[in-house]
Amino acid sequence: MQNVDVAALFTELADLLEIQGANPFRVRAYRNAARTIENLSESVAGIVADPDHDLSTLEGIGKDLAEKIETIVKTGHLPQLEEQRAEIPADVREMLRIPGLGPKKVAALFHELNVRTLGDLRAAAEGGKIAELKGFGKKTAQTILEGLALLEEVGKRVYLAVAKPAADEIVADLLASGTVEQASVAGSCRRRKESCGDLDLLAVASDSKGAMDCLAAHPLVTKVLARGETKQRVRLHSGLELDLRVVPAESYGAALQYFTGSKEHNIVVRRRAQERGLKINEYGVFRGEESIAGQSEEEVYAAVELPWIPPELRENRGEIELAEQHRLPKLLELSNMRGDLHMHTTATDGTASIEEMIEAAKARGLEYIAITDHSKRVTMANGLDADRLREHWRNIDAVRKKTKGIHVLCGIECDILEDATMDLPDDVLAEADWVLAVLHYGLKQPRAKIQERLLMALRNPYVHAIGHPSGRIIGQRPGADIDFDELFHVAKEEGKFLEINADPSRLDLDDVHAAAAKARGIPIVISTDAHSTRGFASMEWGVYQARRAGLTAADVINTLPWKEFSKRIARR
């Protein structure tokens, strides 16, 4: 049981209580607890194992929540949550994910229209029932239908940041159990896709039954859905389903290649095999009846005269051609990252002070960072006006003067307002070491208006980069309607950078647009948007997204050593 799993249970309980109309502050207490646990660097399971522990010293955790955490860690369940689950169907909670539907509206749909499933919801919206409901109207019904389409499109996919740690933990535990000799995650998780629909694990096992038992008893597993000789399907706490396949050692590479996909990539690889009189399947590479390869992926690719291709690139987006010409890029690695240029402190909506963020950045080995709190438009996050920002910068300056071993930039995440002006005047931006311009509001504006806003920001002489350019939230909110061609053109013209925001729910630019930006020669900056010291860990996800875009260290501006980086951002 990891911290994210404990946090997920509290978040679920908060959602359900909110639909029940519970005291909003009680609901918030559960959400705060979830956040605290997620941001914790030690595992709560580890804390509970310590006989002298006291969970109630944690922020937002009192006597009651401390007991609930213990119950979860020890039993894997939370009785209060089970009670709520019995009252409210899972789909009703799912409705909260539809933009425009909050707990009150969901409760009204549930209680007054007896909407229990997403199917019911669609029927009610299409049948005009929803528009008649008090507080609802035609627009709301339309929004719901659009939201449903989005939900269906992404299905029950979870962020890579949820899927990969679970897969890694199970693989490690299988290997440690001694029942398997080799094990790896395959599928979209191995390709580091931003979200995963399920998990595929492959193993070579001398003790196949033991491996299956080990998985069935794993603390992350809630239910065994199906079990056979070589394949077992289970459901995890996160709702994610996981397949474990046990394969013979001589087929391991072939199976790994086969189950890593993508389907499109494999179709091309198999066609190459056909052209060479070979056949590739999950058991190996065959000439007639004879197996000629299969133990490793390298062998499989070599059989079709290709070098091994990194999983992140296996989407049939030109990687086969590059491999053929031996021009595969040397992909960016996490260890290449030297700076982080997007983060928050307690001055706005971060949870750590200037000092704490700087120390945490140093501890991660970063050479330079930019502290970029919100501008005033983001009222909810306590955004900074000119006076507060200048004071904040003075505070940062005071800390950096006495800090050795890291360079700290006084930055700002400045909103691009709906009327295509910047949220702070130029004379303020001119004083910043680093200016990130971002869209937060008015993401649904028509393309022309969005474009006007982005181009205005790119042409502002004090802006260095556009942060999370599209504003999308994976599986929840589509990005703004952007003419990327024009955006790239003007970014190139103005010598501006574009961000890959490494937050696992954003990863924006996405792989496709980041690849397009690279092709235009636009430097990419990958930053975590950390709201806590723990947030720095998100860099990993940003790097994966960059790798999927085929980016090398040379394509990413914050891989540069400080001296060169500081020259690149110096004002002309």
Next chain:
DNA sequence: GCCGTTTTCGGCCCGACTGTTTTCAGTCG
């Protein structure tokens, strides 16, 4: 449900926007 007390109950971040109303509830961030 947590926290901090003027120790045992009252306060807990809230402004803008949207779609619904016809003065505001709900949602978003």
